[in-house]
Amino acid sequence: MTQTIVIKIGGNATNHLSETFYQQLADWHQAGKQILIVHGGGPQISEWSTKLHLPVSKINGIRVTGPETLKVTQAVLLGLVQPLLCQHLADHHLPAMSLNAAGVPAIQGDYLDQAVYGEVGQVTGVNRNYINQVLNRQIGVCAPLAVAENGKLLNVNGDVAAAGIARLLGAEKLVLLTDVPGVIVADHVVGQLTQTTAKRLFKAKVIKAGMQPKITAAFDALKNGVKEVAITNELKCSGTSLTKQVAI
Numbered sequence: 001m002t003q004t005i006v007i008k009i010g011g012n013a014t015n016h017l018s019e020t021f022y023q024q025l026a027d028w029h030q031a032g033k034q035i036l037i038v039h040g041g042g043p044q045i046s047e048w049s050t051k052l053h054l055p056v057s058k059i060n061g062i063r064v065t066g067p068e069t070l071k072v073t074q075a076v077l078l079g080l081v082q083p084l085l086c087q088h089l090a091d092h093h094l095p096a097m098s099l100n101a102a103g104v105p106a107i108q109g110d111y112l113d114q115a116v117y118g119e120v121g122q123v124t125g126v127n128r129n130y131i132n133q134v135l136n137r138q139i140g141v142c143a144p145l146a147v148a149e150n151g152k153l154l155n156v157n158g159d160v161a162a163a164g165i166a167r168l169l170g171a172e173k174l175v176l177l178t179d180v181p182g183v184i185v186a187d188h189v190v191g192q193l194t195q196t197t198a199k200r201l202f203k204a205k206v207i208k209a210g211m212q213p214k215i216t217a218a219f220d221a222l223k224n225g226v227k228e229v230a231i232t233n234e235l236k237c238s239g240t241s242l243t244k245q246v247a248i
């Protein structure tokens with residue numbers, strides 16, 4: 001069976017992708033792996049919201065998204081971040097294809113908690129046939145926007161989206177590429193992280209802000225069949241690998 005690798009690239013990381021990143025993608029593509037990139041764009045959305053005098057508010061790393069902020073999110077992700085990323089891939093001779101084409105909703109979603117977060121979703125389904133068709137030939141590029149049953153667009157946290165898609169596609173590997181080399185505790189990158197340790201680090205506020213949804217989403221993927229999940233700033237370095245609890 002063809003193996004699928006889902007790579008989430010954070011908004012900060014999209015501007016600092018290394019040559020080894022593109023080389024690793026080329027190697028995987030050459031080896032016949034299916035590659036799906038889910039990109040963020042959080043810092044860019046915040047920047048444009050501020051320019052447009054819209055409030056910027058996050059709860060546990062999830063953006064509170066009113067109707068106007070949703071429009072900014074859509075415009076920034078699909079109009080600025082994604083084209084630039086696709087251009088970088090094309091410059092490296094990597095065949096990229098957007099999965100956000102209008103009329104073919106690749107990612108289905110449902111409201112996370114409308115009273116708290118507004119137009120924010122979680123992933124409930126993927127258009128597997130369409131995604132497979134694309135990934136059989138090209139590298140899929142997807143913004144974390146889902147379509148609800150009522151046809152409305154929902155803003156999904158990039159890590160949550162990537163983990164949900166990886167789970168639903170039965171991916172072998174999920175890499176959350178960010179601007180730090182992994183989960184840092186006392187100035188050191190943790191090589192292996194169990195959920196029990198993660199919960200302790202949440203409580204102690206050592207894991208904060210955007211790292212929270214990242215880790216929660218990563219464990220969700222690991223518990224639901226994704227074999228390897230890593231948080232790193234380089235595809236060739238494992239950074240922090242998430243591990244299942246060892247039964248005693």
Ligand SMILES: Nc1ncnc2c1ncn2[C@@H]1O[C@H](COP(=O)(O)OP(=O)(O)O)[C@@H](O)[C@H]1O
Pocket residue numbers: 009010011012013040042061158159177178179180182183184185206207208209210211212214
């Ligand atoms: N324990 C931690 N280890 C590493 N990063 C952490 C930790 N706690 C909070 N963070 C923050 O999480 C950030 C990564 O999350 P985020 O900004 O959402 O990245 P991305 O845009 O890549 O999703 C880091 O830049 C860092 O500021």
Ligand SMILES: CC(=O)N[C@@H](CCC(=O)OP(=O)(O)O)C(=O)O
Pocket residue numbers: 009010011012039040041042043045061062063065073120121144155156157158159210
């Ligand atoms: C609901 C929610 O939080 N959506 C995110 C989507 C972009 C994202 O996750 O970008 P990063 O990966 O760069 O943080 C947001 O609006 O910022």
